[in-house]
Amino acid sequence: MEKNLVEYNCPSDVFMKVLKGKCKTTLLVLIKKGVNRFGEMKRALPTISERMLAKQLDELEADGILSRTVFAEVPPRVEYALTEYGETLYPIVKEIRKWGRIHQEKTLQNI
Secondary structure: OOOOHHHHOOHHHHHHHHHOOOOHHHHHHHHHOOOOOHHHHHHHOOOOOHHHHHHHHHHHHHOOOEEEEEEOOOOOEEEEEEOHHHHHHHHHHHHHHHHHHHHHHHHHHOO
């Protein structure tokens, strides 16, 4: 019988696997700020394709970070929200982005 492979993963690698992907941390920030519809997110992230945006949202939903609500309207309306579990990730993402900005500035000063 095959052992559960999760026990062999480094916890920080598991964390990085969840956030790995195009603009996932930015998506979490946008949704937290109320930009929670697909079209709004696409406009806020012009460098990401619709296909990639949908993939990232699906992955975050599959990991329990986001919830997706479909409203029975014409045309259909879909909204995303951080789950209670996703809310626990938000402060970490905020700090990672803060460090990223500091590192970008440091790197630009060395050019």
